[in-house]
Amino acid sequence: MNKDPNTLLVYDIPDDRKRVKIADACLDYGLDRIQFSAFLGWLLPTQQEELFLKIKKILGKKHGNIQIFPICADDWKKRKVIEQKAEERGKTGEGKS
Amino acid sequence: MNKDPNTLLVYDIPDDRKRVKIADACLDYGLDRIQFSAFLGWLLPTQQEELFLKIKKILGKKHGNIQIFPICADDWKKRKVIEQKAEERGKTGEGKS
Structure with missing residues (x-):
């Protein structure tokens, strides 16, 4: 069952290496890339929190x-x-x- | 009075000239650029519709x-x-x- 997206993640990260790693993290969480630095998808609130902390790290x-x-x-x-x-x-x- | 943003606009436009014009339209409507191709701000629903049609054009x-x-x-x-x-x-x- 496909659920409607409930999470939009947008970033502006000058460092190329960090940006690629963060994009990979978003893809790992099943988000779709809708733009070079924007991802959309469905996540549980706990997953949103997890991804947020992962990206911060x-x-x-x-x-x-x-x-x-x-x-x-x-x-x-x-x-x-x-x-x-x-x-x-x-x-x-x-x-x- | 500053209102909390209620509109997030994200685009992916390969054509440079079009992209610049669309960014200008977003700025004209008072949106803030939060990323190369993402804007955030407060718009009335009618303004959202207007901007959408303008961008489409x-x-x-x-x-x-x-x-x-x-x-x-x-x-x-x-x-x-x-x-x-x-x-x-x-x-x-x-x-x-």
Whole structure:
């Protein structure tokens, strides 16, 4: 059973090595990457807390801003999305990404 | 009076020119940049809708993923944040960002 996402994690981490490790931690927790530095998924509150502490430990004393937003079911329903694949050019087969 | 943020906007837009224009639109609506491609702030529901349509128009047929998440007061309170300035190196004046 797929549950609606209830966790959005957004970060800004200048250190490349730390950023990669933190991205890996998010993926380990089953979050989906929706952007280079943003992840979305479903986590128990205890898992949110665990992931938060794990990330804090990985970051150490490095510069960074990390925010975990819980998203309730109502907010999830009200979310607005634009999702467009590669530009249409009047031809097929142009999609690269 | 400062209101707690109720809008989180996250995007992934490969086209540089479009991305800059969309970032400008977010700033025009008073949102704060919390990351290269993520903005946070307080908007009326009508403003959320307006900004969404504006961004849709700017993006045109280009490739992109844009998500606007409403954040209720409860979720805002439950948000977890790590914010660290430049690394401490045992000296002062190392901060660059």
